[in-house]
Amino acid sequence: MEQLWITALLNRLLGGPVNALLEKLPPAFHPADPNAPISNAVAVEILVIAILLLIFIWVRSRLSVEKPGGSQHLAETLHEFITDQSDQIIGHHSEKFTPFLASLFIFILLMNLIGLIPGFESPTVTPAVPLGCAVVAFLYYNLHGIKKQGPLKFLAHFAGPVWWMAWIIFPIEIISTLARVMSLTIRLYANIFAGDMVTAAFFTLIPIGIPVIFLLLHVGVSFLQAYIFTLLVTIYLSGVVAEEH
């Protein structure tokens, strides 16, 4: 597995401790190559989190009530975007979901976009990373549903509207809920991976000029897929958290 420069750097700095930590876990977690325990995806994810932390610290230092600067406008735009959408879909009391949804959106967006910079590779082209995001989102909305409705009512809402069809609707609903994890994962993974494949294919055909169109397409697809992921998690949240009028 060819290493990016960031992966080689992290492996040189942290390879020893990471190996020691992984060796203590069950054999499924042992690294495939002891010289490179940190994979490309994990290294770029760590870089993305570091960049986001720097951006947040920088914006926090520039916050001001009287004279808002450009970074404050951007942060407020993102905040309003997420709160407006979750207010529209979930209804009132949706502010407590804003931190998770906004973090999800900006994390996936930056992970998708960083693949455009030469020398980096989007972590979302490995299927494990979108799976991780989908599993976290799945656990998040289910836990909030259980907390809001109580475990019994939460399970009861899988049974469907009429009680005498519940015996067949219940397994179908359970399977379709579990299929949400798969659909979120595959949608994000296949969009970004296929975009990379198509760009690579066009690079081999016409090296100059035309691949720029596919890079622009990749930018658009990154934004769209991050937005769709967040929108779908918001819709699933509204399904379990919504109050009956």
Add this chain to the structure above:
Amino acid sequence: MSKTTAFIFVAMAVLFLAMPAFAQTPAGEAGNTAYYWALPLGAGAAIGIAAGLCGLGQGKATASAVEALARNPGARPGIFIFLLLGLALIESLALYALVIAFSIIGKLK
């Protein structure tokens, strides 16, 4: 023989046509690679059909979204959100077929 009975017998006959599949010997390492010529055809057909039908579905969704916008230009934000959601969900079906095509091609190697 009533119509229901005839239908049941026809259904059983069609299902029993699948019997030759059960006669397959367990494949070994040096075994049944004789069907490998069909794998690229299957992968190409899968993604071709999926992309074509996805195009039809997204065309219909876009057409009705544009028509709704023409009738009511003030509803643009709501229509836009539903359009994006619908297009992404239809697209994801074609992407499932793409993933299957990739795994078929991966089986070839």
